[in-house]
Amino acid sequence: MDYYNGHEDFLDRIEKLNAIGIALSSQRNAPALLEMILQGAKSILNADGGTLYLASEDKQHLIFEIIINDSLEIMMGGTTGVSIPFDPLPLYDREGKPNNNMVAAYAAINHKTINIPDAYVAEGFDFSGTRAFDRKTGYRSQSFITVPMQNHESELIGVLQLINAKDPRTGAIIPFSEQSRSLAESLASQAAIALSNNRLIQEFRQLFESFIELMAEAIDVKSPYNGKHCRRVPDLTMMIAEAVCKANYGIFKDFSMTEEELYELKIAGLLHDCGKVTTPVHVIDKATKLQTIFDRIHLIDTRFEVLKRDAEIEFLNQKLAALESGNPQNVPSLEAKFQQKIQQLNSDRTFLQKCNIGGEFMRDDLKERVLQIAKYEWVDTEGKLSPFLNENEVYNLNISRGTLTPEERQIINDHIVVTINMLTKLPYPKNLRRVPEYAGGHHERMDGKGYPKGLTREQMSVPARMMGIADIFEALSSDDRPYKDAKTLTECLQILGKMKQENHIDPDLFDLFVNEKVYLRYAEKYLHEYQIDQVDLTKIPGYTPPAV
Known part of the structure; x- marks a missing residue:
């Protein structure tokens, strides 16, 4: 008698399926998503173990992504960090003939669910590897259900395979029922949609980031004297953000940023100078007072x-x-x-x-x-x-x-107005709506004397204030400016310290920047050895160590 024919039990399994479907739609972490799919299938079908495969990009192989077996206490792949030591399953041989001997490959190639009550007596499939595994571990692989996962275009996404259905009352291994088959196919369909959506989101994000980085690179390439700025400022901004989030003292004790908020700040950093695409090269590159197209x-x-x-x-x-x-x-x-x-x-x-x-x-x-x-x-x-x-x-x-003359300096300053105008015209998704504010605030001052909006500290977000410090420090320490030599760490911090005293930069962020040695992390990654001097913090103007 099939235990799962019970009406109440079937409703319970449907509820589990719905709950898993809802959870799948909200999960963005790919390894965690894969685990959720396999663990959900095991729960609904009350299986002892299972394997989740993903199709290779060329659709020629099935790649092991997660393997779970409760009896053998095996869990590999996914978020575990344990690598799976098995080679991908080929879907076709060297001559292009389909590999119909392997049950997972057969299901993938033929887009068909395979339900096998007992692998040891099944015909038409090669289970020699399964038997060898059983001899080695003392396990008994019996019932299998193998379901292809396809997206809305019938494109193969992967294969979901469950092994050894268990009677919840006795624990005995039983075949997977037709209800189990139906539920497995439904879950596989939902899983394929979730995986496709996740992949599309990741591909869109990669495309978006590539476009942003391309713009940043174009701005940097535009000027040989500014060739690293658009890439270094976001990196330093993220270093500051990481330090602020880890701080357990001062006004930042309870401050935190989610992964999405950090991503938003990173994008803003990459775009913070996008308005420079309109700035004339002869102004950006004005290395001397008399330079125009050439130095007069x-x-x-x-x-x-x-x-x-x-x-x-x-x-x-x-x-x-x-x-x-x-x-x-x-x-x-x-x-x-x-x-x-x-x-x-x-x-x-x-x-x-x-x-x-x-x-x-x-x-x-x-x-x-x-x-x-x-x-x-x-x-x-x-x-x-x-x-x-x-x-x-x-x-x-x-x-x-x-x-620069006052007129040329105004042209340079106008790049931030252009930046804000460009960024505010983009139709951002919800998680990126603060990009214009973050990117557009890096030339504001805490006393309201900055530009373009004359914002005060209270009117600015913490991330925007982070970027202000990153922008200044990168410019001070850079070795590619036409109008100055690269400064040492001590010189950079002394100038920043005076800016703190003049209410130019955020005082608390500056103290944390110094105290957590964010400047040193950045220096070790980007600066020349001669710039990394021994900093005497007692001689940094304005610096206030945290209260112990």
Whole structure:
């Protein structure tokens, strides 16, 4: 008598099937999903063991994914971390003929459920491997049910196989009933849908991430002086997020982020500078104050050579006149005056070359010297007497900090507005809706003096504040900026510390960044050895160690 013919028991198994179906639809972790499928099938069919196979990408093999046997206490694959030592089952031989001898292969090839009451007396299938396994373990493999898993397009996803149905009252091994067959096929169908959906989600995520990384790479490749920024900032942001989530002190004691929230932050990090696709290359790459398509300091060097040539011609003419007029005693003073002028021109040229490089600050007396040099006159290529420096050259050479004019700096700053505008137009799924906010906030300041929205600390999320620190630290430590040398860890932290004191960056995140040595983890991965110096935390301005 089939125990499972009981009406109440059948309803109970239907309820289990529905519960498993609901659980399958919400599970996103692939190994856990596979375990849930096999464990659910074992429970519904009251089987002693089972195997779940997945079809290879080329649909030529069945790959062992999970093996479970309660009596032998075997559990391999899935989330266990225990590898399965069996080779994939071939679905076809070398000549392309179907492998109908193996029951799992037969079910897969023919899209047919196979229900075998006793493998030892079954005909048409090769169970020699099963018998060998039984001899080795002392087990008795008896009833089998093997169900192909197919998606809505009848494409093979895998095979679900259960072994040794048990009578729940006596524990005796019995055949799988027709009801069991029906339930197994129903579960296999649900499992195929769940696996297909999971695979589609993973493939979509991979496509999405690949597209995002492609955009980040395009931005980095656009500028040889900014070639690592879009990849390093998200990595450092995630290091900070990990440290914050692990912190068991201060305001972050109870702070946490889910796997989906961390993924959202990662995507935001990859997209944080996407607006730079619209920024002109000559602005991004402006390595010196006079650079446009080329560095105009070379034109100024040529003008100095013209002035030196004219000075030499004037000196030679004066020397010749002195000799012809019988006043050779005037020659030494003329030569001294000439050498003095050449020396002054060489000094002025060196000075302008240094001004052109840019720096942290240019004093007013240096700016005045630029204005004085600008008053020199030279005969240009058209034979006209012109000022030595034009207004644009003076304007650029007298830039106070860095190499960008206020107008060029505004162009650079506008990239974040473009970033926000680009990102807010995308139809995000629910788990990515904060990407624009995270990506668009990395130039804001805690005191509201940042851009583009002038947000204060209270108006910003913690992840957005994390990215702000990551963006600054990467820029300070980078060795590919045209306007500065790569700084050591001490120099980077000292600058960040001053930014904390000036209410530029989040004070608590900065302290955690230093205390948890996030900077060192990043340095060991990305920085040069000469940059990784011994940091004396007592000399980092603004740093406050956590209270013990």
